[in-house]
Amino acid sequence: MREFVVMADVNTDPDPGYVEKENITILPQYYHFNDGVIYGDGKELTNEEYYGRMEKGERAYSMGCNPDTVHRLMEEELKKGHDIIAIMASSECSGSYSTVCIEANELMEEYPGSTIKVVDSYLETTPAGLLVYMAQEMKKKDCTLDEVYKVVEEQKKNCNILFMVDDLKYLVRGGRLNVVSGALGTLLQIKPILFMDKGLIAPYEKARGRQTAKATILKRLKEMNLDRELLCVLHIADKEEAYALGETIKKELGIEPMWYNEVNKVIGAHIGPGGLGVAFCKIPE
Numbered sequence: 001m002r003e004f005v006v007m008a009d010v011n012t013d014p015d016p017g018y019v020e021k022e023n024i025t026i027l028p029q030y031y032h033f034n035d036g037v038i039y040g041d042g043k044e045l046t047n048e049e050y051y052g053r054m055e056k057g058e059r060a061y062s063m064g065c066n067p068d069t070v071h072r073l074m075e076e077e078l079k080k081g082h083d084i085i086a087i088m089a090s091s092e093c094s095g096s097y098s099t100v101c102i103e104a105n106e107l108m109e110e111y112p113g114s115t116i117k118v119v120d121s122y123l124e125t126t127p128a129g130l131l132v133y134m135a136q137e138m139k140k141k142d143c144t145l146d147e148v149y150k151v152v153e154e155q156k157k158n159c160n161i162l163f164m165v166d167d168l169k170y171l172v173r174g175g176r177l178n179v180v181s182g183a184l185g186t187l188l189q190i191k192p193i194l195f196m197d198k199g200l201i202a203p204y205e206k207a208r209g210r211q212t213a214k215a216t217i218l219k220r221l222k223e224m225n226l227d228r229e230l231l232c233v234l235h236i237a238d239k240e241e242a243y244a245l246g247e248t249i250k251k252e253l254g255i256e257p258m259w260y261n262e263v264n265k266v267i268g269a270h271i272g273p274g275g276l277g278v279a280f281c282k283i284p285e
Contacts, residue, residue, distance in 0.1 A: 002115070004083035004145040006135045007073070009065070009096055010040070011089035011267055012121065013234065014129035015259040022136050025073055027086065029096060029266045030063040038063070040266060047237040050265055051273040060269035064096040070103045074116065078107060083115040083145050087132050087152065091120045092199030117149045119156070122199035126234045126261045126279035127159040133230075158227075158284055162204060162220060163194045163234070163277030164213040193217060194277075214245060217278060218252055227281040232259040236268055236275035245276065 007025045008014055019026060030040035033053060039045055040063075045053075054060055077084055086104070091097035097120050104116035121128040131152050138148045191213035195204040205220070207213035233249070235242035239260065246257045263275060 002081060002083050002145075004085060004115075004139065004148075005077050006132060006139060006148075007077075007084055007086040008129070008132045009086070009088040009100075010264055011094065011096070011124060012087055012128035012132055013125040013261050013264055013267070014132040015232075015261055018133065018136075018259070024132065024136060025077070027065050027070055027073065027088075027096070027100065029065055029094070031266050031269050032061050032063065033058050034061075041066075041069070045265070050268070051237055054269075054272055060265075062094075062266045062269045064094050065099045067099050067103055070100055071107065074103060074107055075110075078111045078114050078116075083117075085117045085119065085135055085145060085149055085152070087119045087121055087128060087135060089124050089128050090122045090196070090199040092122065093124055093201065115145060117145065119149070119152050120199075121156050121159075123156065123159055123161070123196050124201065125161065125163075125263050125267055126232045126259070127161045127196065127281075128156075129259075129261065130159050130230050130232070130279060130281055131156055155281065159230075159279070159281045160195050161234075161277055161279045162217045163275060164191050164207075164210070164217065165194065165271055166191070166210075166274030167272055168192055214248075214276070218248065221249070221253060221278060221280065224280070225283045225285070226253075226255065227283050228255050229258065230281040231255050231257055232261055232279045233257045234261040234263055234275075234277055234279055236263050236271060236273055238274075238276065241276055245278070249278070 010026050010029050028041040030038050032038045088097040101118050104118050135148050190206050192203050193205045194201055207216045233242045233246045242260050
């Protein structure tokens, strides 16, 4: 039986410490403004620079995976005799899933006997990162590639997010949310709570004010049959608020968040500053 490795789209946002510890290869995506400078693969802006420019009115853009980079990173593993499972963020939000599938098919022709399985998680950010964690932990228990792939495909429908944003204009402008839905976020300090629905970012509920939105997220989490081992807090450029939410979750739900993750800047281009939420996995009924 051939060994295999887990790869992940950067937009799955697994915990950086876990990624480093487990030596998981991340397939990069990119972001930029209108000045021609591309960031996202070793070259980064600080949060202050990035979100500061957005708040001043500059539009940030995202770019998907580079085919040549994907080809190179996957080929490096195939040359070692490794098969691959690559877990990708939603194909409904990015063309990177398609790019990786094309490169995977070409490489399997170049390297007969190799297997590359590409997962369309239908999720964005850390809910998809939970699938990366599941896959890697199963690999460590000597599960086969087919076994891991089957579980990930089954579990992706149980993972989701409840995520509040300060302003929906970034999602509307980037085409991630329609204008009608976006209008909800401009009325009476309404703070929309979003989730993933069939691979798309969609309104879940709305609350008036930030504190009410956090209370609403907690209320909805209490109503769910959650996997207590798989819950993360995620944020955009506000660790203090994320940890405060985590403490509330511990107090009110009795769950210790496994990760506190910052949403990467590629997704941040579409969300803007002020995002806060919880990624989770429900126990199937």
